[in-house]
Amino acid sequence: MTKVFEKSPAFFDTFTRKPSMQKTTHYCPGCGHGTLNKIIADQIAELGLQDQTIFVGPVGCGVFIYYYFESASVSAAHGRASAVATGVSRANPDSVTISYQGDGDLAAIGTSNAIHAANRGENMIVFFVNNNIYGMTGGQLAPTTLIDQTSTTSPTGRTVLNDGHPLKMAEMVAGLEAPVLSARVAVNTPRNVRQAVKVIKRGLEIQRDKKGYAFIEVLSQCPTNWKKESKEACDWIDEVVCKQYPIGVIKDVADQREAQIRLAERVEFEALADQLGLTTDDEDTSQKIEMLQDELRFKFAGFGGQGILSLGMMMAQMSMEQNMEVTWLPSYGPEMRGGVANCSVVVGKKAIGSPAIESPNVLVALNRPSLEKFGPLVPEEGLIIYNSSLIDQVPDNLKGQVYALPATDLASDAGTVKAANAVVLGFVARKTGMFQLSDLENFLRETFKKPAMLETNLKAVLAGWNAAEKD
Ligand code: SF4
Incomplete structure (x- = not known):
């Protein structure tokens, strides 16, 4: 039975x-x-293909294409529509897969994806909208811009010497062995529209019959970026654009080709997991850790160089090993050297909606700017753990439960101030009830291979663990 594909119910009605x-x-x-x-x-309606069609939308002026068709759809990252369509088509051999792309998307950033999909002869139809310019981003030069045509990035006109020749995609595709149809049409006049209808119908029939790859370049007017009135833009296609890009069917060998069915390879995850020695028993929650709340939103913050990102990574890694849902989001940039570095870690029992944190329920502040910046964001039931070795003044606008942890001093006692993050790890593990001391030890033994480093970090973690009991 043919599978039915339909528009996602996640779309807004309005x-x-x-x-x-x-x-x-x-x-x-x-x-x-x-x-x-x-x-x-x-043509989809006329051929009765609506329930089989899956659109892959681009980045560009066609980005909202999924709102105009009552069909299944996927949005691709810029230039990747042909690659995404490859996956869609192979995973759903029953589908009619349509990749809809503009000239910036397909002929610039996504050329390699597009050409290789064509060369593999994927079962898909590609609509390549050629309006000689980057439309959505404001009229920059595209690979298809005509010689002498002006654009925001070629204000005196395109030259061969600077920018090369306009790229003739339909001819390039036709030159490959695999594609069954390559054509160029235009939508500027009733006559050209009638011809486009025929070619588009032919391309969709090829998809219906699983005969392989079809490419239809569509010369399309962009009055906005061409700075022309609508009628003038339509005339310009006939008078100028078609001279560079002649319309017509360049290649059609569909009648000589058999249907090609690529069976979707279904991965048997359990068999794969067995081979890899993994368990797929997602229901087994026996490993899941106890926590203060169902979702803990950690903010680790301090100076760059205090091991903040590693601290977040250790917390994330340990939680992951306990089958928890985890995200880790570092904050990079100028903070990396000397300023405030921070990272967000969310640990939850259910899938996590966003790795970004607005109000952490556990804050670890290893320096004063971090405490001042993030402390007021912690709610009353949250924990604020600050490095009392370096912070001698606590802001008076904190609502959460505040704990002073002399992390740097304890780390120094353990062998090096660099182990302040390990002190914090021990303290947080105990305060939140997330891990046993033995979990921490096992983790450190796997992480630190050099005996001296392992010993220092074990001491530091233990110091943090003991400090949590006293508090
Ligand atoms: S006229 Fe040009 S800029 Fe406007 S939607 Fe069409 S292609 Fe995009």
């Missing part, structure tokens, strides 16, 4: 972020995208 889309489209007046969308929709 897309309130773009009110204009309730009445018209997000495309500019006179844009060719709308005409193309309508042709594709009509």
Whole structure:
């Protein structure tokens, strides 16, 4: 039985972020995208392919394409639509997979993805919207920009010497062995639209029949970035653009090709896990650790060089080994050397929505700027652990339960001030009830291979653990 694909129920009925889309489209007046969308929709309906169709949307002016079709869809990162469509098509051999891409997306950042998908002859149809320019980002030069055409990044016009020749994608694709159809159409006049309808129908039939890769380049007007009136833009396609990019079918060998079915390879995860010596028993919660709350949001902060990121990493790693859900989000940048470094770690019993933390329920502040910055964000039931070796003044606007831990002094006693993060680890593990001392020891033995470092860190962790009992 043919599988049915449908639009995700996660879509909003009303897309309130773009009110204009309730009445018209997000495309500019006179844009060719709308005409193309309508042709594709009509032909999908005429061929009865709606329940089989999966769109892969691009980054660019076509980014909202999923709002115009009552079909399944996926959005790809910039330039990656053909690669994503490869995965979609192979995982869903029953589908009609459509990759919809503009010239910046397909012919610049995503050229390699597009060409290799074509060369493999994937079962997909690619609509390549060529309007000679980067549309959404404001009219920069694209690989398809015409010679002498001006753009925001070629204000005096494209030259061969500086920018190379306009890229003829449909001819490039036609030159490969695998593709069955490569054509160029335009949507600027009724006559060209009628021709486009035929070619697009042909491309969709090829997909319906699983005959391989079809590529349709669509010359489309962009009045906004061409700085032309709509009619003028349509005329310009006939008078100028078509001279560089002639319309017509360049290659069609579909009648000589058999249907090609690539069976989706289903990974048997249990067998794979067995081979790798792993367990797939997700229901086994016996390893799960006890915690103060179902989700702990840690903020570790201090000077760059105090081992803050490693501290967060150790906490994340240990939690992960206990089958907990974990995220670790470092803060890099100028803070890396001497300023305030911090990282966020979320540990939860259920899937974590976001790694970003607005209000930590455990703050570890190893220097004063960190305590002043993050301390007021901790709620009343939260823990604030600060390094009392370096912080002699506690802000008076803290709501959480405050613990003074002389982390640097205890680390120094253990052998090196660099082990202050290990002191904190021991303290936090005990205060939050997350780990046993034996868990910490095992972890350190796996982490530190040099005996001297292991010994120092074991001492430091123990010092933190004992300090937590006294508090
Ligand atoms: S910028 Fe150009 S391509 Fe993009 S929606 Fe507007 S007219 Fe169409």
